Amino acid sequence: MNFADSIGTANELIWSIPLIALCLLAGLYFSLRTGFLQIRHLPDMLNQLKRGKESEDGTSSFQSLMMSLAGRVGMGNIGGVATAIAFGGPGAVFWMWTSAFLGAATSFVESTLGQIYKERDPDTGEYRGGPAYYFEKAYKHKARRLSLIYGILFAVVTILAMSFFLPGVQANGMASAINNAWGIPTWVTAIGLVILLAFIVIGGVKRIAHFTVVVVPTMALLYVLIAIVVFFLNFSDIPRVFSLIFGSAFGAQPVFGAILGLAVKWGVQRGIYSNEAGQGTGPHAAAAAEVSHPAKQGFAQSFAVYVDTLFVCSATAFIIISTGMFNTFSGESWPNDVIHEGHGGLSTEVEPGPGFVQQGLDSVFPGAGPTFIAIALSFFVFTTIVAYYYMAETNLNYLTRKMTNRLAARAMQRVLQALVLVSVAYGAVTTAGAAWGLGDIGVGSMAWLNIIGILFLQGPALKVLKDYREQKRQGLDPQFDPRKIGIENATFWEVRADEQVKRGPREEPFEKQLERD
Structure with missing residues (x-):
């Protein structure tokens, strides 16, 4: 068995039916336990993004959201x-939406939990x-050894996923899009990406936060706006788009009936890969936020x-399906066994x-499509890899935070930075199949560990x-005072609550605070 076959086998083992079921059922369970907070607390979500402020030690809720979105x-x-x-x-696409809706509760x-147990x-x-x-x-107070091992x-x-498995997928997609648009060799993109990343990752979490808070919302908004333009230019095709999405989601259309299981698998798998709900990545950015109560973050x-999913992923889906620029292959066998060709005439190659x-x-804006996607994807990929590094660094910090030799700890951090840069360079020039396979292994491994863990730690x-x-x-x-x-x-919160007691309680009604702010 060669390396590519080993990757495929490991991927199939990790992303089997049990993990798909675990992601969906955990999301449904948390939705029920929280009274569907993803609907009930939508106003709180928006208010927190508007009112949260940063401090010398922590980012604002909006910055933490942007850091999180940078990874998503x-x-x-x-x-x-x-x-x-x-x-x-x-x-x-429907199953991506489903995983996002249920996953919002899992993400909460x-x-x-990331906020409750954060450290300095x-x-x-x-x-x-x-x-x-x-x-x-x-x-820790009940099963210290088991908790530590887990x-x-x-x-x-x-650390392995964020520094080795996942960056290559992002770099490969960026290099591929740039090559399609302008014919620039992938190795040239690899060099440029490594140089830019080296500048950002050495600057620390605050530099990452200030960088992403500018780049992420700008590019995401522009991308969604372009998709809306395509939506209205192809308005007559919208009923067909929704018919394809909902019909094939449940096998109602005969041509897609044979791959119903694959629709669920790929929808949930790619949904989790994109929105990361349950994967365990979101808590890293959440913990960096400065808030007065963990629920806010x-x-x-x-x-x-x-x-991530309902806006940006939906934008991509509408562009592809409304223009007919897609082909569906049976048994994951590109470029063979085409079972459906979109009406746009996209080559099966x-x-x-x-x-x-x-x-x-390109079918809507001739000559501009490849260029715009290459630019958008370059920004998305760059910020995602930066977020990956931050999460890898956070977990390395977890392993080394009690080391007395801080010089050795910082040396390990430099090694981690070098590993990420090497992974990016390799991913940019390798094949897409191998890159995606490694990425899925990284996502799936983290999801298994995290979802099982939070099902036990939900209290x-x-x-x-x-x-x-x-x-x-x-x-x-x-x-928040956890002892109450x-x-x-x-x-962290115990110390914070004690400091607040020394300063005196703040009893001003919430409504008056809103008026004053």
Whole structure:
């Protein structure tokens, strides 16, 4: 068995039916337990993005959202949607939407846990947190050894995924899109990308936050606006688009009936790859936020899932399906066994990925499609890789935070930075199939560990949600003291609550604070 076959076998093992079911059922379970907060607390999501402020040690909720979106909005939103349609049919889009809606509740739970158990970086003072931290701390008082082992396992898997498995997918998509648009060799793109990344990743979390807060919303908004233009220019085709999506999602259309299982698989798999709900990446950015109550950042990260999938991924799907620039292949067998050709006349030789979207836009804006997608994807990919590095660094920090030799810890950080840059360079020049296979292994491994973990550790997140709702009913701006609701080992918040007591309570009604702010 060669390396490519080994990747394929591992990918099939990880992304089997049990993981698909786990993602969907966990999302449904958390939706029920939280009273469908993804609908009920939509106003809180929007208010938190508007009112959150940064501090010297933490980012604002909006900055943390942008950091989170930097990791979410990338190759998965363009190339990932295209591959889902190519191998799962248009119905895969419906299952992407489903995974996003249910995943918003999962994202709240994991991101709230990230806030509850965050720490200060001993070197920089910045907030750090994520699944490794909450796995270790949540049950430290009951199962110290098991919690520590599980936290270390997740940290190691995440470092490998974020520094080796996933960056290559992003770099490959960017290099491919640039080559399609301008004929620039992939090795040239690799060199340029490595140089730019080296400047950003050495600057730390605050530089990452300030960079992403400008780039991510600008490019995402522009991309969605272009999709809206395509939507209205192809308005007469919209009923057909929705018919294809909903009909093939349940096998109602005979041509797609044989791949119904693949529609679910590719929809959920690419949905999780894109919006990352349950994968365990969102809590890293969530923990960096400066908020007065963990639930606030949980709401912000839930909204990130909506932005990623319901807005950006949907934009890609509408561009591809409305222009007819897609082909669907049976048994994931590109370029053979075509079971459906879109009406746009896309050659079956076009590899599923950014090329679908480039050709779709080119059919509406002749000559401009490949260029625009290459530019948009370049920004998306760049910010995504930066976010990957931040998450890899956070987990390395988790493993080294108690080392007395800080010089050795910083040396390991430099090694990590070099590994990410090498992975990016290699991914840009390798084949797309190998890159996607490695990326899926990384995503799936993290999802298995994190979802199982938060199903056991959900208690503190649910207590926090209840505490938030009770304080809001009293007309207060929710403040958090973990000891009042029986949460242990949340030392950061215990210290913060004690400091607030020394300064004196803030009893000003929440409504008056809103008026003043």
